[in-house]
Amino acid sequence: MTFSVALLLILALGVVAWLTARGKAAAFATSARSHSRPGHHGWYVALWAGVPALIFLIAWSATVPGLVASETLSAPAAVQLPADPMERSAVMAEVRGIASGELAGGFHPVSEQLAPIYRSATTRFGWIGFGIAALLALGGGAYAWFRLTPSFRARTAVERVVMIALIAASLIAIITTIGIVFSLLFESLRFFAKVSPIEFLFGTTWSPQTAIRADQVGSSGAFGAVPLFWGTIFIGAIIAMIVAIPLGLMSAIYLTQYAPPTARKWLKPILEMLAGVPTVVYGYFAALTVAPALRSFAATVGIPGASSESALAAGLVMGIMIIPFVSSMADDSIAAVPQSMRDGSLAMGATTSETIRKVLVPAALPGVVGGVLLAVSRAIGETMIVVMAAGLAANLTANPFASVTTVTTQIVQLLTGDQEFDSAKTLAAFALGLVLFLVTLLLNIVALGVVKKYREAYD
Amino acid sequence: MNAQNFADAATDSTAGTERDIKMVARDVNVYYGPKQAIKGVSIEIPTDEVTAFIGPSGCGKSTFLRTLNRMNDTVSGARVEGDIRLDGENIYDSSMDVVQLRARVGMVFQKPNPFPKSIFENVAYGTRIHGLASSRGEMEQIVEQSLKRAGLWDEVKDRLNDSGTALSGGQQQRLCIARAIAVDPEVILMDEPCSALDPIATAKIEELIHELRGRYAIAIVTHNMQQAARVSQRTAFFHLGHLVEYGDTSEMFTNPREQRTKDYITGRYG
Missing domain, CATH: 1.10.3720.10 (MetI-like)
Structure with a gap:
C-alpha cells in the first residue's frame, strides 16, 4: 500500500524536478553559453530525484517481510509457537492471512494473538520506508539542483546513465543464461551422485x-x-x-x-x-x-x-x-x-x-x-x-x-x-x-x- | 551524325593500311530499361592490334565492351540492337551459342576476380568446363603455358596449390589473364584491367599486353590516356554513348579531328 504511494510520489517528484530544472537551465541558457541543453539539466535532476529513491524502495520492499517476521517472532506471545519449522511457517502464513484480512480467523490460537503485532509492524516499516524514500528523492533532487550552472556538464552525466541502462539491459540475457546453466549443473550433480556419469553417458539401457x-x-x-x-x-x-x-x-x-x-x-x-x-x-x-x-x-x-x-x-x-x-x-x-x-x-x-x-x-x-x-x-x-x-x-x-x-x-x-x-x-x-x-x-x-x-x- | 562521322573516320584512318578485322559492329544500340547507353556505335576490332576504348566515366565504353562477348545478357533489363560479327558470324544470332562465344572472346575484369581455388585450378577452370584437355599431363601443360604467357609462371611455379586469392593484386590480375588465355580465345576484352593496381603492377600488365599482341585481338577499356597511348595501336573515343572518333592511336593523340576528342585528351573535361 505505502509502496505504491511512494512509487507515485517519486514519479511525481521526478516530473517536478525535470520541469523546474529545465526551467532553471533555460533561464541561464539565455544569458550565458551553456555546456548542456536545458533538457539535459532537466533529466539530470530528475534522475537524481528518482533513481536512488527507487533503488532504495526496491531493496526495502525485499527486506521488509524479513524484518516484520522477526519482530513478530520476538513478541512475547510467540514463545507458544511450535518448534517444528513446518508448523511454524504454517502459523506464520495464517498470521499473514489474518493481518491482511484474507482470513477471518486462525486454525491455531497463537496466530490471532500475533496478527495485530504483525499488522502494526507492517504499517510501521512501510512508513519508515516511505519516509526514507521521500527524503532520498528530495535530497537527491536538491543536490542535483544546486549543482546546475551554465558550465555544468549535465549532458555527459545523462549520457553515461543511458549507457549504464543499456549495459544493464544486455546483461540481463547473459545473466539469465548463466543462471540456467548453474541450475542445470547443480541438479545434474545431484543426479550424478546417484548414477555414475559413465553409466549415464555410455550405458545402452x-x-x-x-x-x-x-x-x-x-x-x-x-x-x-x-x-x-x-x-x-x-x-x-x-x-x-x-x-x-x-x-x-x-x-x-x-x-x-x-x-x-x-x-x-x-x-x-x-x-x-x-x-x-x-x-x-x-x-x-x-x-x-x-x-x-x-x-x-x-x-x-x-x-x-x-x-x-x-x-x-x-x-x-x-x-x-x-x-x-x-x-x-x-x-x-x-x-x-x-x-x-x-x-x-x-x-x-x-x-x-x-x-x-x-x-x-x-x-x-x-x-x-x-x-x-x-x-x-x-x-x-x-x-x-x-x-x-x-x-x-x-x-x-x-x-x-x-x-x-x-x-x-x-x-x-x-x-x-x-x-x-x-x-x-x-x-x-x-x-x-x-x-x-x-x-x-x-x-x-x-x-x-x-x-x-x-x-x-x-x- | 555519328554514323556519318564514323564512316569518314574509318575511311580516313585506315587508308593505305590493310588490316585483318576480327570483330565488326554496325549501328549498335544498347538500352538499360528505358535508358539508352550506347547510341549507334560502329567499329572494327583488328586481329593483330590492341584497340583502346577511352572516354569520360559513364560514356558507355565498358557497356560496349561487354556487348562484344554478350556479358550484358546477365544484366536484367539490358537490350542490344544492331549487328556484331565475329569472323563474319552474328554473335547475337539465335544460332550462336553464348558458351562457345565466350570461349572465343575472353574477358578480364576491372577488379581481379580469381576464384577461391588453387592457382592451378583457377587456370584449369575454363579448360575443364570446355573439356579441352584429355589427360592430366595435357592439363598441366596448358596451365604452365598459360601462366608463362601471362608472365606469372616464375613467381608461382613452386606454389601452384596455394589459393589464387592469396596472391598480390597485380599477380591476381595476371592470373585472371592466364585463366582467360588458357581456353585459347581469339579475342581478349579487358575492362580497365589496371584500375585497381599500383604503378609497378600496372607496368607489368602493360608489358604483358604488348607481348600478347599479335596472338590475340585485344580490346581494352581504360581511363588512363597515357596507358591508351602506350599499349594501343587503335583508339576509340566514346562520349555520352556515341563513338566520337576512331583511328590510329598515334594520330589521335597528336592530331585529333574532333574538337571533343581534343578537349578530352588535353584534359579539358573527363
Whole structure:
C-alpha cells in the first residue's frame, strides 16, 4: 500500500524536478553559453530525484517481510509457537492471512494473538520506508539542483546513465543464461551422485522407472542414455538433414540465381513463413498424417519393426521445418559471393549451372556449413514434433520405421506429472538437459565461428 | 551524325593500311530499361592490334565492351540492337551459342576476380568446363603455358596449390589473364584491367599486353590516356554513348579531328 504511494510520489517528484530544472537551465541558457541543453539539466535532476529513491524502495520492499517476521517472532506471545519449522511457517502464513484480512480467523490460537503485532509492524516499516524514500528523492533532487550552472556538464552525466541502462539491459540475457546453466549443473550433480556419469553417458539401457515398492516388477531404473542420444542424432542430425540440406540448398540456389525478381519477392517470404508455423502444428501433421502413411507403406513393403510412431515420420517433418533455416543461411552466403566471381566464370564460357556448382557453392560453402550446423542445433533441441511423432521406446536401432525416443522427449516424460525432486528419475531430466545444452552450445559456437571467418574473407 | 562521322573516320584512318578485322559492329544500340547507353556505335576490332576504348566515366565504353562477348545478357533489363560479327558470324544470332562465344572472346575484369581455388585450378577452370584437355599431363601443360604467357609462371611455379586469392593484386590480375588465355580465345576484352593496381603492377600488365599482341585481338577499356597511348595501336573515343572518333592511336593523340576528342585528351573535361 505505502509502496505504491511512494512509487507515485517519486514519479511525481521526478516530473517536478525535470520541469523546474529545465526551467532553471533555460533561464541561464539565455544569458550565458551553456555546456548542456536545458533538457539535459532537466533529466539530470530528475534522475537524481528518482533513481536512488527507487533503488532504495526496491531493496526495502525485499527486506521488509524479513524484518516484520522477526519482530513478530520476538513478541512475547510467540514463545507458544511450535518448534517444528513446518508448523511454524504454517502459523506464520495464517498470521499473514489474518493481518491482511484474507482470513477471518486462525486454525491455531497463537496466530490471532500475533496478527495485530504483525499488522502494526507492517504499517510501521512501510512508513519508515516511505519516509526514507521521500527524503532520498528530495535530497537527491536538491543536490542535483544546486549543482546546475551554465558550465555544468549535465549532458555527459545523462549520457553515461543511458549507457549504464543499456549495459544493464544486455546483461540481463547473459545473466539469465548463466543462471540456467548453474541450475542445470547443480541438479545434474545431484543426479550424478546417484548414477555414475559413465553409466549415464555410455550405458545402452534406458528405463528410468525406479521401484516404489520392493516387490514391483521391471522397475529397476537404468539410466544409460545412449539410446536417447542415438535417437536424437538419428532424427535431428541424420534424417532431418537428409531432407533439409538438399532442399534448402536447392531452393536457395533457385531463389538467388534463377528466380525472376517477382518470383523471389513472393517465394522467399512464403518459405520464411514455414519458420513461423508453431512446432506443435508440425507435430500433429507428423503424428496424424505422415506417421500412419509411413507405417502402412512399411507394412505393404514388408519392412519389419514398423511402428505407428517412427523416427522417419518425425525426421521428415522436422526436415521440412528446418528448410527455411538452411535456405536463408545458404541464400545469404551465396548472395555474399561477389558478382565479379560470377561474371568471371560466365565470361569463361561457363553455363549458369557450372558457375553455381564450381564457383558459387564452393565459395559459399563455409556459410552453408555454418547454416547447417545451426539447423542441426535447432533440430536436436526441437521437442514438440518428436514428442508427438517419435515415440517413447528407447530403442537402439537404425531402422527408420521403428520407434525411437529423443533427449527432449524423455525430458518431457520425466518432468510432467507428479514429481519428487530427490529421485534419480526426475533428476535425470536435468542431466539430459545439461548434455543437450552443452552440445547445442558447442554447435552454435562452431557454426558462428565458421560463418564469421567466412564473412571476413570477402570484406 | 555519328554514323556519318564514323564512316569518314574509318575511311580516313585506315587508308593505305590493310588490316585483318576480327570483330565488326554496325549501328549498335544498347538500352538499360528505358535508358539508352550506347547510341549507334560502329567499329572494327583488328586481329593483330590492341584497340583502346577511352572516354569520360559513364560514356558507355565498358557497356560496349561487354556487348562484344554478350556479358550484358546477365544484366536484367539490358537490350542490344544492331549487328556484331565475329569472323563474319552474328554473335547475337539465335544460332550462336553464348558458351562457345565466350570461349572465343575472353574477358578480364576491372577488379581481379580469381576464384577461391588453387592457382592451378583457377587456370584449369575454363579448360575443364570446355573439356579441352584429355589427360592430366595435357592439363598441366596448358596451365604452365598459360601462366608463362601471362608472365606469372616464375613467381608461382613452386606454389601452384596455394589459393589464387592469396596472391598480390597485380599477380591476381595476371592470373585472371592466364585463366582467360588458357581456353585459347581469339579475342581478349579487358575492362580497365589496371584500375585497381599500383604503378609497378600496372607496368607489368602493360608489358604483358604488348607481348600478347599479335596472338590475340585485344580490346581494352581504360581511363588512363597515357596507358591508351602506350599499349594501343587503335583508339576509340566514346562520349555520352556515341563513338566520337576512331583511328590510329598515334594520330589521335597528336592530331585529333574532333574538337571533343581534343578537349578530352588535353584534359579539358573527363
